[in-house]
Amino acid sequence: MYFLIVSGMSGAGKSRAAASLEDLGYYCVDNLPIALIPRFAEICLAATERYERVALVTDVRTGGDFQQLFDSLDSIRTMGCDYRILFLDTDTPTLIRRFKETRRKHPLMEKGVSMTAAIEKERELLSMLRNRADFVVDTTALSAAGLRERLLSLFSGVDSMGALEVIVQSFGFKYGIPAESDLVFDVRFLPNPYYEMSLREKNGTDPDVRDYVYQGGTADALMSHLTSLVDFLLPRYVAEGKSNVIISIGCTGGKHRSVAITEALSQHIRGREYGVVTMHRDYQR
Known part of the structure; x- marks a missing residue:
């Protein structure tokens, strides 16, 4: 069984990435609590081939405890489940523009906190996860179609995931x-x-x-x-x-x-x- 951990900056395209991965046959789960990942892996292993490839979307909504995430991933690896980490990044001006266009509030914005400050705080919280990522995709200049094309190119095959991908x-x-x-x-x-x-x-x-x-x-x-x-x-x-x-x-x-x-x-x-x-x-x- 293969797990793909999808994370990255809020507004960088994680939802669109999940939709593209579903088209590739991944079973996608958004914002699963980190502590439940090993238990979820056990359920998938006991189920049918429907769960052969799983994409888990995680971000700052988990609380930023990414050391616990790494521990959970080490745990599922001992069960025989391989995994990779995909991180979606975008520069700050583009993120600000995207949030303004959608009129959404950044998840870390609180009273008296600017959007720029919230984005930079998120970037700091996610730095450990970004450094551990196997794939980093910068979506700053990518359209929705461009992101889909990139993901289809990267993850359309399972066999290639164990070798060096250039x-x-x-x-x-x-x-x-x-x-x-x-x-x-x-x-x-x-x-x-x-x-x-x-x-x-x-x-x-x-x-x-x-x-x-x-x-x-x-x-x-x-x-x-x-x-x-x-x-x-x-x-x-x-x-x-x-x-x-x-x-x-x-x-x-x-x-x-x-x-x-x-x-x-x-x-x-x-x-x-x-x-x-x-x-x-x-x-x-």
Whole structure:
């Protein structure tokens, strides 16, 4: 049996994440008291295959006693239940905007406490859980559809969860560096198809755009260095026990150069028999 613990900042998209996970066949439970997790696992183990994959949504409403959560998770692991932790994060200005749009009150807002202060308090309370997370997804720049796509890519298969999962994503620096990145590479020095009118509306998955990016040999030299570095790092991440590595490749708008290099690097890593998820955060903007 596999448990996915879903947590993160209030307003970061946990409810939408749970809906996407339900579509993947997860049995989702929101805000189950931490003390009941081992007992709940026992019930699931004694039940049918309906409970083969379970997603538990937890946050500051549990009281912030996350050491008790870790103890409960250690307990279910002794029962033979594997688990991973997914943490959804979002920057403070975006959270404030989302709460204002929905006219909802932040769960930590009390009399005399501003929303900014409540959000920062929550961020501090959740820091231990974020540090222990196997997957951190920054939803700041993600639409509802983008979050769904990311989760479907990450959790559509159970078998891959035990191996190193490498997420290679393109992004545009003008929209911000993905906060969840483990490695960030800037490819803005490569030839820019944006200035070719016939290529401007295409993206880096198009062969013509790729050929333009690779003209002159600079991109080939980059890929030689980049693949050597990745081949050196990934086995060492496996030895360290990491289950998830996020490599982010950026250009100005995230549509041409970064997309072309992301596609090439993903193909190289996939040939090394790692689990690979390829994402293009900004190429449709």
